[in-house]
Amino acid sequence: MTATEAALWPLFLFAVAxxxxxxxxxxxxxxxxARLGLPRTIPMAIGIVAGFGFMVSVVGIGLAVPLQRFPSLVGVMRWAGAIWLLxxxxxxxxxPGGTNGSERPAMGFLAAAGFQWINPKAWIMAVAAAATFVIPGHGPVASSLLRAAVFAAVGLTSIASWMLLGLGAGRLLAxxxxxxxxxxxxxxxxxxxxVPAVLE
Known part of the structure; x- marks a missing residue:
């Protein structure tokens, strides 16, 4: 096993959890x-994966440093995310308990991708990954892109699992x-x- 592979395994396990x-x-x-079915959920799901992968790469390349220098900006983003989540x-x-076929998802691709920047859990994951998982023999950009690739691959399987769980729930809740x-x-x-975001 190479040094890169040895470093990616702990990152993979963190990404799964x-x-x-x-x-x-x-x-x-x-x-x-559950409410609208898979076809109308897929753009949101892909937006989440793409947006978070991009966020992991940008944070790893260097956005975490200016955010540490200006903690008030982090607070503003945290509260903006909390309000939007509410x-x-x-x-x-x-x-409603049913849909007329024209109801739209809360977010499409672009909104879901952009939402990652005010999603408190996404910030915690991205910063923790950048600070904890260093890829030996790779510079900051290459390491960040590798971390983003791992999160994107795991994110696709995770989001697909949650979509299927929702689809199954929708069938049970007919x-x-x-x-x-x-x-x-x-x-x-x-x-x-x-709650965890605003109490942190």
């Missing part, structure tokens, strides 16, 4: 798939009343995910 655990991205994808939680929780209760539960979970 971080990506598969519940968080704003996974809850939104699961809820959208808005999304309200939209999900107040969604009646409007059950789907309405599911929407309320998903909205509450998303709102609860804000």
């Amino acid at each position: 971080a990506s598969y655990s519940p968080g704003p991205n996974n809850i939104m994808v699961m809820s959208t798939a 808005v999304l939680a309200w939209k999900i929780g107040s969604a 009646t409007p009343g059950r789907l309405r209760r599911f929407n309320i539960a998903m909205g509450a979970l998303l709102a609860a995910s804000v």
Whole structure:
């Protein structure tokens, strides 16, 4: 096993644990798939993976340093993310128990990609990966791109799993009343995910 491979394994395990655990991205994808099905969830899911991969690469290349110099900017971004998550939680929780076929997801590709920059869990993951997992024999840019590639690969499988879980839940919750209760539960979970961000 090469030094690069030896360094990538711990990163891979970290990416699996971080990506598969519940968080704003996974809850939104699961809820959208349950309500609207896979075709209308896929753009959001791909946006999440692409946006977070880009974020990991940019943070690793050097964005973390200026953010450490200006901690007030981090606070502003954290609160902006918390407010936006609460808005999304309200939209999900107040969604009707059925769909007329024209309902749109809370976010499309670009919005989901951009959302990563105010997603508290995404920031924690990106900064932790950049600070913890150094790839021997690679400069900052190459290391950041390798980290981003690992997160993108794991993220695709993670987000697909949450989409399929949501699709299965949607089939089990075929009646409007059950789907309405599911929407309320998903909205509450998303709102609860804000708590660690604002208390940190």
